[in-house]
Amino acid sequence: MAVTRAPVSRPLLPITALVITVLACAAALLSGCSDAGSPVKKDGTKDGTTQAFVPLAADDLQNAYLKVIKNVLPSVVQIQASDELGSGVVYDDRGHIVTNAHVVGTEKTFRVTTANSQNVLTANLVYTYPGQDLAVIKLDKVPSGLKAATIGNSEKVQVGQIVLAMGSPLGLSSSVTEGIVSAxxxxxxxxxxxxxxxxxxxxxxxxxxxxxxxNSGGALVGLNGQVIGIPTLAATDPSLGGGTAPGIGFAIPASMVRTIADQIIKTGKVTDSGRAALGITGRTVLDETYAPAGVAVVEVKPGGAADTAGIRPGDIITRIGTNDITTLTSLAEALAADKPGQRTRVTFVRDGAERTVGVRLGEQ
Incomplete structure (x- = not known):
């Protein structure tokens, strides 16, 4: 499965209103549901029966949606960098806005529009951290009534949980879509x-x-009104010519958003990424069948994890821990699952011979 970022919008498509009707179904009692002949008591219940649990009614669920949208949507803004559009989330009452690094790109100044006003505000880049695809910008002037979103605890997110995605898809500001947490x-x-x-x-x-x-840089929100992630990527389906695969999107977890944004706001940069690093630059190598077969070490950072373990330029890394390494992407994914300071084993090929060494990972 391939993924593509969903950062920007150029064409404005016609809007088709979709009405979603949510039906709540009540389960039948295990003892049976046919008791029409039972005597009815004054309180409306029947002898020999108990009242079944009634699930959340459609109106109640709709009201929950409306409440969340009313509370959170004012905290989701549209960001325009040059001629491209993305989204952002108001992080605090000082005008800091968190978004994706790929939304801000190489720009330093931005035009921002809030959900409850068409007035265009200006903002400047505080810092961008492409390694986690996060960035923070700051409004030059904080408008009255600007409301910061509540950043939730992504560790408590559960599969099946109802969520709303808020942002500016295709330039349609303040749009909301509904779904669940799939994984x-x-x-x-x-x-x-x-x-x-x-x-x-x-x-x-x-x-x-x-x-x-x-949608990139916007908000993925639970029904408790807390932001649990920043929508960032959409899967692409090769069978659709590389087009977006419906119903498969990804959001950066709120815990990471908070970690990175807090550092940027406090120090103007990321001082502790929490991401493991091997301390090399490399390139993907191919075997005799032109299939990816490992990562060749091009450069080793002096004093880094690889250098300390004795890995040298020219070595071809083929495994980290239990993960086979065939490309730079697989190397990055293996390291993303580890933590700085964690010990692991790296297998590589040098002069045609396979070797394995213990490595204490550094920090990106």
């Missing part, structure tokens, strides 16, 4: 072509809520 703990690599950062991101939240160009 957690996904490690996904973003394409490095075009405007992509090439980041490999661990512990992503997979969702069935529609993630389209322009």
């Amino acid at each position: 957690t703990g996904r490690t996904v690599s973003e394409g490095g072509n075009g405007d992509g950062t090439g980041a490999t991101i661990a512990n992503m939240v997979q969702t069935s809520a529609a993630i389209n160009p322009g």
Whole structure:
């Protein structure tokens, strides 16, 4: 499965209104559901029966949706960098906005529109961290009534949980789509072509809520009104000519968003990435059948994890821990699952002979 970032929007498509009717079904009692002949008591119940649990009614669920949208949507903004559009989430009452690194690109200044105003605000880049595809920008002037979103605990996210994705897909500002959490703990690599950062991101939240160009940097929100992730990637289906695969999107978990954003706001940069590093630069090598067969070490960082373990330029890495390494992407995904300071074993080929060494991983 391939993935592509959904950062920007250029064409404005016609809007087709979709009405979603949610039906709640009550389960029958195990003892049977035919008791028409039972005597009715004054309180409306029948002798010999108990009242079944009634699930959440359709109106109640709709009201829950409306409440979340009313509370959270004002905290989701549209970001325009040059002629491209993306989304962002108001992080605090000082005008800091968190978004994707691929939304800001190489720009330094931005035009921002909030959900409850058409006035265009200006913002400047605080810092961008492509390694995690996150960035923070700051409004030059904080408008009255600007509301910060509540960043939740992504560790408590459960598969099947109802979520809403909020952003500006295809330039349609303040749009909301609905779905569930399809999976957690996904490690996904973003394409490095075009405007992509090439980041490999661990512990992503997979969702069935529609993630389209322009949604990137917006909010994935639970029914408790807390942001559990930043929509970032949409899967692509080769059978669709590389088009977006419906119902498969990914969001950076809220815990990582908070970790990175807090550092940027406090120090102006990322001082502790929490991401493991081997301390090399490398390139994918091919075997005699032109299939990816490992990562050749091009350069070793002096004093880094690989250098300390005795790995040299020219070595071809084929395994880290229990993970086979065939490409730079598989190397990044293996490291994304580890932590700085963690010990692992690296297998590589040198002069035609396979070797394995113990390595204490460094930090990216």
